[in-house]
Amino acid sequence: MASLVLTGVGKRYGEVEALRGLNLEVGEGELLALVGPSGSGKTTALRIVAGLEQPSAGSVRIGARDVTRVPPAARNVSMVFQSYALFPHLSVAENVGFGLRARRVSKGEAGQRVRAAAEIVGCSSLLERKPHELSGGERQRVALARALVREPDLFLLDEPLSNLDAQLRVQMRAELKRLHQRLETTMIYVTHDQYEALTLGDRVAVLGDGVLQQVGPPEEVYDRPINRFVAAFVGTPAMNLLPVEGGRAGPFAVRVPASLAGRALEAGVRPEHVQLGTGDSVEVQLVESAGSETFLHLGWRERTIVARTGAGVRPAVGSSVTVSVAPGHVRLFDAESGSAL
Amino acid sequence: MARPSLPGARRRPRPERGGWRHIPALALALVFCLPLVYMVAGSFRKAGLPPPRTPELLPSPIAFDNYERAFELVDLGRHLLNSIAVAAIAVPLTILFASWAGFAISRLPRRAAAALVGISLVALMVPATALLVPRFALFKTLGLTDTWIPLIAPSLLGTSPFYVLLYAWSFRRLPGDLFEASRLEGLGVLGTWWRVGMPLVRPVTVAVAVLAFVFTWSNFLDPLIYLFDPDKYTLPLGLRSLAQLDRQNFPLLLAGAVVATAPVILAFLYVQRFFLQEHRELG
Numbered sequence: 001m002a003s004l005v006l007t008g009v010g011k012r013y014g015e016v017e018a019l020r021g022l023n024l025e026v027g028e029g030e031l032l033a034l035v036g037p038s039g040s041g042k043t044t045a046l047r048i049v050a051g052l053e054q055p056s057a058g059s060v061r062i063g064a065r066d067v068t069r070v071p072p073a074a075r076n077v078s079m080v081f082q083s084y085a086l087f088p089h090l091s092v093a094e095n096v097g098f099g100l101r102a103r104r105v106s107k108g109e110a111g112q113r114v115r116a117a118a119e120i121v122g123c124s125s126l127l128e129r130k131p132h133e134l135s136g137g138e139r140q141r142v143a144l145a146r147a148l149v150r151e152p153d154l155f156l157l158d159e160p161l162s163n164l165d166a167q168l169r170v171q172m173r174a175e176l177k178r179l180h181q182r183l184e185t186t187m188i189y190v191t192h193d194q195y196e197a198l199t200l201g202d203r204v205a206v207l208g209d210g211v212l213q214q215v216g217p218p219e220e221v222y223d224r225p226i227n228r229f230v231a232a233f234v235g236t237p238a239m240n241l242l243p244v245e246g247g248r249a250g251p252f253a254v255r256v257p258a259s260l261a262g263r264a265l266e267a268g269v270r271p272e273h274v275q276l277g278t279g280d281s282v283e284v285q286l287v288e289s290a291g292s293e294t295f296l297h298l299g300w301r302e303r304t305i306v307a308r309t310g311a312g313v314r315p316a317v318g319s320s321v322t323v324s325v326a327p328g329h330v331r332l333f334d335a336e337s338g339s340a341l
Numbered sequence: 342m343a344r345p346s347l348p349g350a351r352r353r354p355r356p357e358r359g360g361w362r363h364i365p366a367l368a369l370a371l372v373f374c375l376p377l378v379y380m381v382a383g384s385f386r387k388a389g390l391p392p393p394r395t396p397e398l399l400p401s402p403i404a405f406d407n408y409e410r411a412f413e414l415v416d417l418g419r420h421l422l423n424s425i426a427v428a429a430i431a432v433p434l435t436i437l438f439a440s441w442a443g444f445a446i447s448r449l450p451r452r453a454a455a456a457l458v459g460i461s462l463v464a465l466m467v468p469a470t471a472l473l474v475p476r477f478a479l480f481k482t483l484g485l486t487d488t489w490i491p492l493i494a495p496s497l498l499g500t501s502p503f504y505v506l507l508y509a510w511s512f513r514r515l516p517g518d519l520f521e522a523s524r525l526e527g528l529g530v531l532g533t534w535w536r537v538g539m540p541l542v543r544p545v546t547v548a549v550a551v552l553a554f555v556f557t558w559s560n561f562l563d564p565l566i567y568l569f570d571p572d573k574y575t576l577p578l579g580l581r582s583l584a585q586l587d588r589q590n591f592p593l594l595l596a597g598a599v600v601a602t603a604p605v606i607l608a609f610l611y612v613q614r615f616f617l618q619e620h621r622e623l624g
Contacts, residue, residue: 085518099526
């Protein structure tokens, strides 16, 4: 178990700048969820930590060691790949013990450690099978066992749940969380699924366009997004972003501090903070029922506002409802820079 | 009326239809087998008789002593051992160097790999005969003529650029994550090639081994040019000696040809299961 410090890490591929000036610290035993849309640089960052890519700029420290130029095998990091990267010609036991064999650990000790790792992730009964005989969830467990058998300083997980079906993903997410709580290992979990990031991470780091946008505890990233990008990316459905004109943002009354008077502003309102029953009238355009909750798509002039309500609220499409928002639930952004104010 | 099926009852697999589709393949196989059949049949024909006017499948009388006489006339036993020795060295070296080169190409960045593939393709198009004179001059200068080294030397370059490309293409098809996982787990380039790459391209290795074996085994030109001492001759040169007998003694040549062909066929029969095995593991 070790901490990780990235200082000014950048990566260029010819003209394309995949990562710019990434400064990030991950504490010992922390699970950091690195989240961002496709092409945001999150996998590049993870590969740089693993040593599979060399940074064009900056440094990587694991614990007290500067590992920027250290080859992957000497970093004592383990990685779970999106594809699991299990060796198809080897049995589960051989896959799990692959790294131990490469490091010339004695057969007896390797066997013990393989069985212990398989026990932890619940794949003890699969040790004799080949990867093609396993389901997606089982392959994932084997990949996890292979990652933890070497007792690495750092666990890197690159979208490990993205190939699983929705039900299994929920189950494995909970198991991963439990595994982290049990092992207390430093983990970096890369995902494009912000819900996964919020539920799993002790802290969440949001990457966009190769730049670290915000890092903080999940509730902070969700409740107080640092800019428009984070506000729009984190949360399902995304935060409603409306231009502020004359003390109003769409149908909502907004209090603008005197210091911001005259600036072009945008107001962000989370769907669950849209209250029905008072305020301005809007037209119901679409009703999406998700079982325990309902999403209302509400038309206000040319814009659509999404409201999250209880399961029983199902106004007729085309009808009018009134909406408002409590002042404490409005986040203001600078319309030009996108920064939160 | 359709018969209702019991719940849970398993249906018997239907017999495979369309067996007639195999007829063209069987006809083609027959075309290729006929010369072999005539070669074996001819090798048992009594020597010294004029050649038959029509092909005969079963000669009468059957002369088993043709094989004995062929071995007496020419030192086929020694030539056979020489051929086995050359193939036993050249084929593993071909696999080693072709797979190394192919692995290197597959792991290089795309642009560098494309350049090397281009060079390999150009090399593939150079006719072997165009290099006969410079190669001979080179080996003569090095004092290596009348040794097996000129016969084995091409294997140090993978014998043919085609084999290198075959490996490069096969390694490229494997998921890159496997090689990266191997690196992270602590294996170097050679370890990754041997423990991850090679087991996953086993059918290609078998194909290259067979092709290289056939090439080495049937190589006539190189032994003819480089070998002067009859004790170092390989089987094709021994066969050439039998071919110089008069026409009535052609069964002796065919007996020698059977001796030369049998190892290739046996080798193919042994390795064909590797061709037929499915890539279930990669599924």
